Amino acid sequence: MTLNIRTPRGLEIAKRLAAMSDIVIENFSSRVMQKWGLGYAELRQLRPDMIYVSMAGFGHIGRNHHYTTMGPSAQALSGQTFLSGLPGQPPAGWGWSYLDDTGGMYGVMCALTALRHRNATGQGQHVDLSQMTMGITLTGAAFLDRTVNGRPARREGYPPGNRAVWPGAPLLNNYRGPTVAPHNAYRTQGGGYNDWCVIACFSDHEWQNLVGVMGSPTWATDAKFTTLSERIQHQEELDQGIEHWTQTLEKYALTETCQAAGVRAMAVQSAEDRVEHDPQLRARGFYAELDHPLLGRRKIQGIPFKLSRSPAEIYWPAPLIGQHTRAVLEELLGLSVQDIRDGYADGTLWPTGMPMYPYIEEALA
Numbered sequence: 437m438t439l440n441i442r443t444p445r446g447l448e449i450a451k452r453l454a455a456m457s458d459i460v461i462e463n464f465s466s467r468v469m470q471k472w473g474l475g476y477a478e479l480r481q482l483r484p485d486m487i488y489v490s491m492a493g494f495g496h497i498g499r500n501h502h503y504t505t506m507g508p509s510a511q512a513l514s515g516q517t518f519l520s521g522l523p524g525q526p527p528a529g530w531g532w533s534y535l536d537d538t539g540g541m542y543g544v545m546c547a548l549t550a551l552r553h554r555n556a557t558g559q560g561q562h563v564d565l566s567q568m569t570m571g572i573t574l575t576g577a578a579f580l581d582r583t584v585n586g587r588p589a590r591r592e593g594y595p596p597g598n599r600a601v602w603p604g605a606p607l608l609n610n611y612r613g614p615t616v617a618p619h620n621a622y623r624t625q626g627g628g629y630n631d632w633c634v635i636a637c638f639s640d641h642e643w644q645n646l647v648g649v650m651g652s653p654t655w656a657t658d659a660k661f662t663t664l665s666e667r668i669q670h671q672e673e674l675d676q677g678i679e680h681w682t683q684t685l686e687k688y689a690l691t692e693t694c695q696a697a698g699v700r701a702m703a704v705q706s707a708e709d710r711v712e713h714d715p716q717l718r719a720r721g722f723y724a725e726l727d728h729p730l731l732g733r734r735k736i737q738g739i740p741f742k743l744s745r746s747p748a749e750i751y752w753p754a755p756l757i758g759q760h761t762r763a764v765l766e767e768l769l770g771l772s773v774q775d776i777r778d779g780y781a782d783g784t785l786w787p788t789g790m791p792m793y794p795y796i797e798e799a800l801a
Contacts, residue, residue, distance in 0.1 A: 514571025
């Protein structure tokens, strides 16, 4: 639903809805809801056992709690942007605002935890999340490098892609340390932008399995590739030899061949690969087709887990903005159709002067 809480009537409706709600979730910076009179201290007066989940960029306590952020800026402060990128180049950041997703998952966990506590004790509480702090949980390796190994995490010398060691870098001056080789993305048959496969051998035994899959070529049986330390030392030659073989196979055929021999190999998949061609995702029913009121029949992302006792399923697409305003106000607050029409007319439920979408006009007919 849509609601203008800067109007007296809109604020009244928001409070009435909050008073009958188990959980209130908001993601403004720390001062906004208090400024509107909708903070936890105010709303708990309406419902003492309310669970109030705040998902601000910096949380609600601390020197900088009032700072405003978006996913990419919180990502930068959390350290993720610094860790991403090629040696000698500016920090690259990540291609997607992962903290938006991470924040949502933490929000669900906290809300359910608080709900369980309320059901056991009858007590509500304020859940205070910080998007920036949640981002730090995704930099665990850098944290351990600093606190355990006593060294800073440095992008200089980090491997590109899956490479264990950047050419010319000291063996310990990288993200993983000299632990795995081969460990890289290799071109496959076709040579196009999307023809790649990742191969990782975590032991000498796995390396020997890969040698067998490749047909035991002379170069791979050389003594300088027998042990991990030797493979690290000669990683450039190692990768060249492997890629000479991988380019003879299509990426999915290569995956099947390696997996059958106990080698950890996986095709690099684009969005099209995942949505249209991945047999495992198809078998798990990960993408479902639903009828969207504006876009027609489309695939949507499903639920990534399976529950044997209570299977989860998505039946409807996400609601359109304001699609259920009338239903919410009628069914929960008992407002009449005329009250709702008046709310649209005076700017309480829709911006004054902005044309209403056809589906809203239909709901008001």
